[in-house]
Amino acid sequence: AKKSSGRRTALEMLTRCHQRLDGVMPELAAALANGDDEIVDESLAFLNGSLLRHFVDEEESVFPLLSRSAYGPLIDRLMTEHRSHAGTIEALTSAWRRGDRRAATSLAAELATALEHHSQLEESILWPAIGNLDVATLELARSEMRARRPGGGRGLGRRRRARGRS
Numbered sequence: 001a002k003k004s005s006g007r008r009t010a011l012e013m014l015t016r017c018h019q020r021l022d023g024v025m026p027e028l029a030a031a032l033a034n035g036d037d038e039i040v041d042e043s044l045a046f047l048n049g050s051l052l053r054h055f056v057d058e059e060e061s062v063f064p065l066l067s068r069s070a071y072g073p074l075i076d077r078l079m080t081e082h083r084s085h086a087g088t089i090e091a092l093t094s095a096w097r098r099g100d101r102r103a104a105t106s107l108a109a110e111l112a113t114a115l116e117h118h119s120q121l122e123e124s125i126l127w128p129a130i131g132n133l134d135v136a137t138l139e140l141a142r143s144e145m146r147a148r149r150p151g152g153g154r155g156l157g158r159r160r161r162a163r164g165r166s
Helices: 010-034 037-065 068-097 101-131 135-147
Strands: none
Touching (some): 010 037, 010 101, 037 068, 037 101, 037 135, 068 101
């Protein structure tokens, strides 16, 4: 599906979250190892905000568009994994807040491995199917997804931070 009027498509929005996740998880691991509390807090904010919202986007706006007969078992598996990931994020956040860096580090590593596998599965099997949906259907999904974002998806809720800090 192609972009209309320069806006991100639903698939591009999902892909962007996966790309951000690919950067956040190694940053989180490094920050836990190096004692950079600010990066840990920002990474956890991403996981508890954008990533959990991403799961809702998939489950409420995208998965229902796909054929249950073709993708039902995979969608059920992915949704179960979303619940597991959310539980790990909650445990990781809790460990961090109570000052248990060792538990937080272990949970972050577990989560990174699980999310990498999960993303690869979605991208290799579901993304091509999503990309083949008609433009009007994808536009509806995109509108629903944008409505879940602060400021209606216009970037008003996005936290920006400088990369490459020492």
